[in-house]
Amino acid sequence: MSLDNYVNTFGAYCKARYGQRIKKLTIDAQFTCPNRDGTLGVGGCTFCNVASFSAQQGLEQPISIQLAEGKLRAHARPTDKTHSPRSKVASDKYIAYFQAYTSTYDEFSQLKIKYDQAVADKDIVGLHIGTRPDCVSNEVIDLLVQYQRQGLDVWLELGLQTSNVLTLKRINRGHHLNEYRKTVNAARSRGIKVCTHLILGLPGETTVDYFNSLQTVLGIGVDGIKLHPLHIVEGSTMAKQWRYKSMPLLTLEEYACAAATLIRHTPQHVIYHRVTAYAKKPILLAPDWCAYRWQGLVAIVDELREYGGQGSALAGFGKMA
Ligand code: SF4
Structure with a gap:
């Protein structure tokens, strides 16, 4: 079972670029989020689990220590998620991944100090910055360009989740599609690669919405995509809604079918x-299948094997190399 046979994965991209898969080391740089601190809102996005960020990270440790501990963990457990649960890939290169909260939301001088601390590690070959589309200044893009010129592989990860403006409002994102478009264009015009997050299964959405979101993102231009199933996590606003109304969530089969359909409609140059996604119980409330790291992946590979891989639903499709 290899996702790489059907999808242009980030793992395959790293292997082609560095001759090996590259582990991302997650950093908690003690950022916050304007959708939580009152600048834009206080409740945050309704699916967001601020408690899990704190539980996973919450360590006010120097970034150098976080990276050192991340490397130890990476060597202590299997890393090759796209192949099999038992495969283990040794890596001596890493990506510094600023994932928690909004990782461009701070004074510029503070951002630079934190990013500099990460890239100072000699084993770091890439910098991934996760953030909101409305929190990326031109100054930050200039800084990312500098890191890229130093030879680092720089990615800006933007949470969009959906292009449906009604859903954006319903899930309390606090930004509009226009801000996403503007930031993507600003970053990509300077050569910074953009990876966009989309969630399938948001309340009120159907496969038509997922498809529209994909088409919108591809139409604006994108270098990478992350797909997630909606899953309910403890501490989120949705956890309360789910307990109260027991909102419908995608089954494993529904998610695999929807994700595979989007992948088939994605050009082959876009990197997945x-x-x-998976989450651990008891933080994960539902659906249960998201508690198992491999179930979603296996189901998606089965779909792709049966009906065709990335780009196969597009005109002019050619076999993946
Ligand atoms: S998902 Fe991101 S933008 Fe939304 S509340 Fe959580 S940290 Fe903030």
Whole structure:
């Protein structure tokens, strides 16, 4: 079972570029989020689990220590998620991944100090910055360009989740599609690669919405995509809604079918950084299948094997190399 046979994965991209798969080391740089601190809102996006960020990270440790500990963990457990649960890939290069909260939301001088601390590690070959589309200044883009000129592989990860403006409002994102478009154009015009996060299964959405979101993102231009199933996590606003109304969530089969359909409609040059997600109980409330790291992946590969891989639904499709 290899996702790489059907999808242009980030793992395959790293292998082609560095001769090996590259582990991302997650950093908690103690950022916050304007959708939580009152600048834009206080409740945050309704699916967001601020408690899990704190539980996973929450360590006010120097970034150098976080990276050192991340490397130890990476060597202590299997890393090759796209192949099999038992495969283990040794890596001596890493990506510094600023994932928690809004990782461009701070004074510029503070951002630079934190990013500099990460890239100072000799084993770091890439810098991934996760953030909101409305929190990326031109100054930040200039800084990312500098890192890229130093030879680092720089990616800006933007949470969009959906292009449906009604859903954006319903899930309390606090930004509009226009801000996403503007930031993507600003970053990509300077050569910074953009990876966009999309969630399948948001309340009120159907496969038509997922498809529209993909088409919108591709139409604006994108270098990478992360797909997630909506899953309910403890501490989120949706957890309360789910307990109260027991909102419908995608089954494993529904998600695999929807994700595979989007992948088939994605040009082959777009890199999939992730095609599903999992979360640990008891933080994860539902759906249960998201508690198993491999179930979503196996189901998606089965769909792709049966009906065709990335780009196969597009005109002019050619076999993946
Ligand atoms: S998902 Fe991101 S933007 Fe939304 S509340 Fe959480 S940290 Fe903030």
